[in-house]
Amino acid sequence: MSETTYRVDEIDQKILSYLVKNARMPFLEIARECGISGAAIHQRVKKMEEAGIINGSRMTVKEKTLGFDVCCFVGIELVSTNRYHEVVEHLRQMPEVVECHFITGQFAMLIKIYCRNNEHLMDVLVNNIQNIEGISRTETFISLDRTIERPVYVKDKNVVSR
Numbered sequence: 001m002s003e004t005t006y007r008v009d010e011i012d013q014k015i016l017s018y019l020v021k022n023a024r025m026p027f028l029e030i031a032r033e034c035g036i037s038g039a040a041i042h043q044r045v046k047k048m049e050e051a052g053i054i055n056g057s058r059m060t061v062k063e064k065t066l067g068f069d070v071c072c073f074v075g076i077e078l079v080s081t082n083r084y085h086e087v088v089e090h091l092r093q094m095p096e097v098v099e100c101h102f103i104t105g106q107f108a109m110l111i112k113i114y115c116r117n118n119e120h121l122m123d124v125l126v127n128n129i130q131n132i133e134g135i136s137r138t139e140t141f142i143s144l145d146r147t148i149e150r151p152v153y154v155k156d157k158n159v160v161s162r
Contacts, residue, residue, distance in 0.1 A: 006051035011036065012044055016053075019045075020151035023057035068114040070121050071143040075107035076135055083134030084108065090132045096124050107139070 008016070011034055018030045027041040034041065048054045063071065078087060084102060091097045091111060099112040115121040121140075130138060 006047060006053065008048075008053065012048060015041060015044055016048070019054070019057070063114050067116050069117055070115040071146070072113055072115070072121060073141045073143065074111050074113060074125070074129065075139040075141070076109040076111065076129075077106070077137040078108045079134050079136045081108055087132055087134045091129075094124070094128055096120075 014034050015030055018025050018033065027045070028038045031038040031041045045054065076087070078084060087109070088100060091100055094113075096113045096115055097111050098114060101110045102108065103110050113121075113124060115124055121142075125138065125140060129135065
């Protein structure tokens, strides 16, 4: 694999700031805001995709509008860290699990899950997560409110190698 380096300049930062706020913003509108051609925006976005800076785009859905009223984080302690991949494969099969992180500290893993209500949460914890072989213990943290939700900060200059 050849190594490529891409330096994010001020125009790229501006492009990224528009795209992280609205991935569906037309390139021509971004071009007008940046004072360059639509073709230049297209080329820059393509180069940032190739460098691994931009990785697709997606819609976000407000969980509560679909009836998922409970958001929580579950710290997972493993019997042994070599069980990590096996446990991840089980968690990957659970639609309630929306994020999974291998972390430092007291727990080996931290997952984020959405459930319809507390009864659904209890079912997921007791009948699914805690029955996964390789998990020794869990601790659940229920989110009462999400006070900050924003895309990644793109103001600093970065050098990305891949």
